[in-house]
Amino acid sequence: MRESVLTVLDALSSPTLGLLEMRVGCPSKYAGGLQTTFRAAPALLQKLSPLELSWADFGSSAAEEVIILKEAREDYWAKRKRLQYEDTAQTNRYRDEMRSINAWLEEADIQMSVYRPEINLANRRLRRCFNNGRFDQGGRLFGGFWQGMDKDERRDLLIDGDSAVELDFSQVGPRIIYGMAGAAFERDAYAVPGFERHREGIKKVFGAMTHADAPLASFPKKTKDLFPASMKIADVCGAVQRHHQPITDHFYTGVGMAAMFTESQIMVAALLRMKEAGITALPVHDAVIVAESSAAAAEAIMLDVFHQCTGVQGSVSLVQ
Known part of the structure; x- marks a missing residue:
């Protein structure tokens, strides 16, 4: 948060105003650790009650x-x-x-x-x-x-x-890139021969290949476990390119x-x-x-x- 927001929150929870209750370092499932939290103090609730506020x-x-x-x-x-x-x-x-x-x-x-x-x-x-x-x-x-x-x-x-x-x-994504290449889309983009059991991994690697501007040197984040431990990224990318010959020139261009x-x-x-x-x-x-x-x-x-x-x-x- 911006420093100005922190200053405002400190002021609202100060003894002078007392509109917020601040709890420092509370366990939080959202932050994945400790997080300072704020809640409305009785003084604020008393002022808000007559307004009958809702999300709207x-x-x-x-x-x-x-x-x-x-x-x-x-x-x-x-x-x-x-x-x-x-x-x-x-x-x-x-x-x-x-x-x-x-x-x-x-x-x-x-x-x-x-x-x-x-x-x-x-x-x-x-x-x-x-x-x-x-x-x-x-x-x-x-x-x-x-x-x-x-x-x-x-x-x-x-x-x-x-x-x-x-x-x-x-x-x-694949359909649009085929359209850019002026090629007909006549295949399942992620049914790469030899990788039929790794469809989710192929989908993520395909996306990475289209966003990268150079051949992939390693598996993209959170994809290594989607393939056999012995598999190399070059083998996966090569199979993807062979499956997508009509758009092979579009890989590694940031398309x-x-x-x-x-x-x-x-x-x-x-x-x-x-x-x-x-x-x-x-x-x-x-x-x-x-x-x-x-x-x-x-x-x-x-x-x-x-x-x-x-x-x-x-x-x-x-x-x-």
């Missing part, structure tokens, strides 16, 4: 920046700092699109079939985050209470009074972030189409959560937009 009374200003640009980092997994930028017609258009989507979702009928007081249903603000200091890299949508939920929790969502389902673009940008453009366009069609949709990167009764119409929009943006036929699956 808290939120960010509508003027909050929703188009975020982040720096380039050598390590793809490293946290990136935000950058200042000059607005252009492009960034203004992106901002207008996001604010239109956010205003639509703020008015949507979204509830939970099971009462979960820890979930703030009013937290629906999305932001679009671009990478590598460029507005044609990344661009995925982040935010919204549903993105922090696991698949089982999302099944308790009610959209327009109906049970929710999640529709996922299948193998979206992954450009593909992610196309994915994000597809998602924004699909959301705007669903908004016009009266279909409430909650985005989760390359998937959307919609009412079960709207699933067929939403899928049709997703596939149409995907083909328009890539020239490749897409595929949408129901997340189980």
